[in-house]
Amino acid sequence: MDAAPTPTFVARKTALGRWWQSKSLRRFRRNPLAIVGLVIVASFVVIATIAPLVTPLGRSCMRDLGLTAATATAHRDVRNPAFWEIMFRTPGSCYMMPRAGFSPIPQTPEASGTLLGTTSQGYDIYYGLMWGARTAFRIGVLVVGIGLTVGILVGATAAYLGGWVDNVLMRFTDMVIAVPALVLALVIVMVLGNSIVNLMIAIAAVAWPSYARLVRGEVLRIKQLEYVTGAQAMGRRSFGIVFRHILPNAIGPVLIVASLDIGSIVLTAAALSFLGLGPELGYTDWGQMISFARNWILGPPGQPLAYWYTSFWPGLTIVLFVLGWNLLGDAFRDVLDVRGHV
Amino acid sequence: MRVPNPANADGTKVFDEAGRAPIGHPRPPIGRLLEGHRLFTFILRRLMMLPLVFFGVTVIIVLLMQLLTPAQRAAAYIRSENQANQIPEIIRQYRLDEPWYVQYGLWLGRLANGDLGYSRTTNEPVLTTLRKRLPTTAELALLAILPVIGVGIFLGTMAALNRDGVIDQVVRVLSIFGWSIPTFVMGIWLLVIFYGLLGWFQPGRISTEFAIQMAMGGFTNYTGFLTLDALLNGRLDIALDALRHLVLPVITLATVQSAQIMRVMRSSLLDALSEDYVRTARAKGLQARVVNRKHARRNALIPVITLSGFVLIGLINGVVITETIFNYPGLGQWAARAALNLDYASVLGFAVFTAVAVVTANLLVDVLYGIVDPRIRYG
Numbered sequence: 001m002d003a004a005p006t007p008t009f010v011a012r013k014t015a016l017g018r019w020w021q022s023k024s025l026r027r028f029r030r031n032p033l034a035i036v037g038l039v040i041v042a043s044f045v046v047i048a049t050i051a052p053l054v055t056p057l058g059r060s061c062m063r064d065l066g067l068t069a070a071t072a073t074a075h076r077d078v079r080n081p082a083f084w085e086i087m088f089r090t091p092g093s094c095y096m097m098p099r100a101g102f103s104p105i106p107q108t109p110e111a112s113g114t115l116l117g118t119t120s121q122g123y124d125i126y127y128g129l130m131w132g133a134r135t136a137f138r139i140g141v142l143v144v145g146i147g148l149t150v151g152i153l154v155g156a157t158a159a160y161l162g163g164w165v166d167n168v169l170m171r172f173t174d175m176v177i178a179v180p181a182l183v184l185a186l187v188i189v190m191v192l193g194n195s196i197v198n199l200m201i202a203i204a205a206v207a208w209p210s211y212a213r214l215v216r217g218e219v220l221r222i223k224q225l226e227y228v229t230g231a232q233a234m235g236r237r238s239f240g241i242v243f244r245h246i247l248p249n250a251i252g253p254v255l256i257v258a259s260l261d262i263g264s265i266v267l268t269a270a271a272l273s274f275l276g277l278g279p280e281l282g283y284t285d286w287g288q289m290i291s292f293a294r295n296w297i298l299g300p301p302g303q304p305l306a307y308w309y310t311s312f313w314p315g316l317t318i319v320l321f322v323l324g325w326n327l328l329g330d331a332f333r334d335v336l337d338v339r340g341h342v
Numbered sequence: 343m344r345v346p347n348p349a350n351a352d353g354t355k356v357f358d359e360a361g362r363a364p365i366g367h368p369r370p371p372i373g374r375l376l377e378g379h380r381l382f383t384f385i386l387r388r389l390m391m392l393p394l395v396f397f398g399v400t401v402i403i404v405l406l407m408q409l410l411t412p413a414q415r416a417a418a419y420i421r422s423e424n425q426a427n428q429i430p431e432i433i434r435q436y437r438l439d440e441p442w443y444v445q446y447g448l449w450l451g452r453l454a455n456g457d458l459g460y461s462r463t464t465n466e467p468v469l470t471t472l473r474k475r476l477p478t479t480a481e482l483a484l485l486a487i488l489p490v491i492g493v494g495i496f497l498g499t500m501a502a503l504n505r506d507g508v509i510d511q512v513v514r515v516l517s518i519f520g521w522s523i524p525t526f527v528m529g530i531w532l533l534v535i536f537y538g539l540l541g542w543f544q545p546g547r548i549s550t551e552f553a554i555q556m557a558m559g560g561f562t563n564y565t566g567f568l569t570l571d572a573l574l575n576g577r578l579d580i581a582l583d584a585l586r587h588l589v590l591p592v593i594t595l596a597t598v599q600s601a602q603i604m605r606v607m608r609s610s611l612l613d614a615l616s617e618d619y620v621r622t623a624r625a626k627g628l629q630a631r632v633v634n635r636k637h638a639r640r641n642a643l644i645p646v647i648t649l650s651g652f653v654l655i656g657l658i659n660g661v662v663i664t665e666t667i668f669n670y671p672g673l674g675q676w677a678a679r680a681a682l683n684l685d686y687a688s689v690l691g692f693a694v695f696t697a698v699a700v701v702t703a704n705l706l707v708d709v710l711y712g713i714v715d716p717r718i719r720y721g
Contacts, residue, residue: 033518175398178704179697182659183677187693190681191409267524271663274526275678290526294667297533304539311534315527323522330518 024335037327040320048133052086055127058098064091095131096282097123106296106307117309119292123282125309129317131284136321139200139269140262146204148258151211152247158212159219160242170216173209181206182271189277196279203268211258218250260332263325270318286321289314385709392705399697403690404446410686412438418459418687458694459687463680468691471676477566478547479665479672483657485588486595490653494600495646498607502642503634505612513604520601525660529594529667536590543590545669552580591668595660599653606649611642644714651700651707658696 019025028034053076057067065082067074075082086094099122100112107118115126158169176184188202222228223246231241270287272278279285292310299306407415416432425432433439437448452458458468501513536542547568548556555561564574569588572581614620615638623633661674669675673692680688 171394172398175395175402178395178399178701179402179693180655180658180700182662183693183696186662186677186681187403187406187689190684190686190689191406270524271526271659274663275666276682287526290530293530297530297538299538304541305534308534311527311530315531318527319523322524323519326518326522 028331028335031331033327034331037324037329037331040324041328044133044321044324045137047130048137049087051130051134052090052094055130056098056124057094058096058127060096061086061091061094061098064093090134095135095284097128097131097284099282100124106310108309116313119289119310120295121282121292123289123292125289125313128284128289129286129313132286132289132314132317133321135196135279135283135285136266136269137262139196139203140266143200143204143207143265143269144258144261146200147207148211148254150204150208151258152215152251152254154208155212155215156219156242156247156250159216160223160238160246166216169212173212176206176209179206181268185268185272186275186277189272194277194280196283196285199269199272199278202272203265206268207261207265211254214254214257215250218254219246222246222249256332260325260329263322263329266325267318267322286314286318290318385712389705392701395701396698399701400450400694401446403693403697404449405442407445407686407690408442415686417462417684418690420462421460453694458691461676461680461688461691462685463676463683463688468687471688472673472691472695474566475671475673475676478568478670479661479674481567481569482588482591482595482665482670482672483661486592486599486657486660487653489592489596490599490603493596494603495607495643497600498604499611499639501604501608502611502615510608513608517601517604517608520597521605523597525594525598525663526667528597529590529664532590532594533667543586545587545590545667547584547587547670548580549583549587552583556580587668587670591664591670594667595657595664598660599656602656603646603649603653606645607642610645611638614638614642617641644711647707647711647714651704654703655700658700 057065057072057075062068062072065075065085067082074080075086077083085091100114100118101107101122103112103118103122104120106120107114107122109115109117112118112122112124114124116129117125119125119128154169154173158166184206185202188205189198192198192201219242228241228245231245236244269278270285270290273285273287274291276291278287281288290311293307293314296307296310298304412433413429415438416429416436419432419436420426420429437444440448456469458472460466461468461471464471497513497516501510504510533545537544561575561577561580562571564571568584569581572578572584615634617638620633620638623637624630628637658674661672662678663674664670665672665675666678673695677689677692679685680692
């Protein structure tokens with residue numbers, strides 16, 4: 001019998017392999033806190049993705065998907081069009097917490113037939129937390145996207161044109177930074193009115209200045225490189241140079257820093273909706289769930305911790321989310337900034 | 343006035359970019375002569391920024407107000423429901439339908455006269471509320487700054503000096519958790535444990551029985567700081583009660599900020615400890631304690647001073663949430679309530695006030711920075 005040739009594993013020199021073996025990534029891999037952060041954030045990504053498949057849907061959500069009580073779990077089947085709809089074209093009604101009864105008092109899991117109990121008015125805590133992860137990523141990604149776009153435009157224009165344009169734009173940036181973020185966002189949401197879109201606009205309006213500063217710094221650095229002078233000598237127009245030659249090289253670190261901001265952006269959003277300036281009542285949003293818990297700090301006489309689940313689960317979820325991003329952000333900053341590792 | 347960088351005979355600069363004199367180039371006497379003068383111009387330059395930033399911030403806020411209809415803006419000047427039918431008159435009186443720059447000028451004029459509008463949340467002029475509630479919030483914030491600075495700098499130093507030791511590990515874990523617990527989660531959890539379960543502390547500012555006693559008369563408000571006023575009135579019981587109400591809010595407010603300071607202190611002291619001048623000082627045979635304190639820590643404090651501007655911003659953000667959770671009658675609670683009531687006048691008054699506070703604080707930080715670190719002045 002011929003022995004099968006023993007497979008030999010040779011480290012392949014693909015781009016991916018080189019990246020995996022690079023010094024900075026090795027440092028990242030060997031940092032246990034970074035791995036913990038990565039695992040936490042990845043778990044939240046998974047939760048946000050599968051939330052529709054592991055939660056009992058509410059009535060209006062089912063109606064919008066064309067499901068009936070008899071086919072309540074049909075959307076978990078990949079062959080059903082409802083699956084694709086709830087995953088990628090989620091009806092707005094699915095983001096509202098379903099209500100297990102309308103009791104003004106929070107109900108334990110046993111009493112309400114839900115996994116983690118309900119808040120006052122019967123909102124399902126488990127549903128809110130799972131779908132809240134979706135809301136969190138929606139807010140985080142969109143706000144970073146809007147903020148980055150504005151920041152890149154302002155920063156690149158200021159750095160490339162220089163002179164009075166730079167001065168005016170950057171002083172304006174300084175002024176926006178001078179107002180505490182929560183206060184400015186509070187003013188904006190109040191003026192625009194409560195809704196998830198307005199919440200995102202308000203947070204993007206306070207997030208862009210730091211990106212603008214970062215982009216400006218990077219563009220200023222790259223502007224002095226010889227290939228830019230070369231492009232100028234070839235007669236390319238200034239905006240062509242900025243967008244074709246400078247920005248692609250400047251954008252890397254800015255993208256990383258901005259995406260690591262998702263944690264703090266979600267935190268600001270949660271803080272605003274904790275104050276009552278977030279999405280409408282009943283929206284799956286962690287900050288709002290914490291604010292529900294405010295009225296249930298005291299239990300009935302003799303049972304001081306009777307309503308612990310109303311504040312514990314939402315609180316734990318937010319803490320874990322922020323912790324994950326902070327650990328990840330810390331590790332990345334370590335990797336990017338070699339100073340301090342003598 | 344900028345003093346040109348003196349050049350050597352061969353045209354090379356005497357100072358490098360950071361304003362340090364390279365080895366072998368003693369600072370020329372003229373530099374020493376100008377030292378005091380430079381600090382003065384540095385402060386003056388910074389002071390000139392203050393009105394500029396104030397102008398910018400208020401323009402942003404007034405521009406935001408243009409998103410509202412004139413009738414909504416008029417709400418800031420309505421004092422009672424009876425005035426609802428006078429809205430067109432109020433719009434005309436305050437010229438709220440004019441272009442924004444006219445409105446901005448008028449708004450500045452009213453501000454100069456101390457008229458920031460009428461707060462429907464507290465039923466009094468905005469300025470009165472600001473003045474009344476400022477000491478209440480200041481009491482909370484000042485008490486929170488003590489642990490922020492004390493704990494933050496102390497633990498950060500300990501961690502850096504025992505790098506990778508047990509203390510360092512504990513401090514790092516503490517700081518990352520402290521940094522990750524949002525103010526509103528921390529506040530609620532503290533209340534559940536220490537108010538709901540143990541009953542040690544209550545929300546609010548003072549117990550009802552003392553509030554009644556104080557309202558009955560015989561209690562003079564000297565400073566607006568309740569703990570201090572109680573002591574000045576010779577009422578130790580009220581002072582202790584007020585302190586008891588401050589414990590949880592202060593912990594809530596201070597946790598995130600001390601964690602920040604701890605982290606920055608640790609990493610900047612680690613940087614300082616690896617500098618050449620520290621090694622030189624050790625090589626000279628100086629005691630480790632002296633080197634750590636005088637050579638390393640003093641320089642390591644510079645980034646911490648920079649951070650203190652951000653700490654103030656963090657405290658203002660935190661005050662809004664902390665006061666809301668603990669039902670503490672300060673500026674933050676007022677602003678949060680006003681925002682829910684669509685009480686524009688109050689929220690704008692608060693926003694302008696915080697902006698001015700932050701700008702002033704940043705100015706102080708810059709000046710302090712210039713005094714501590716001569717390199718900044720030469721920059």
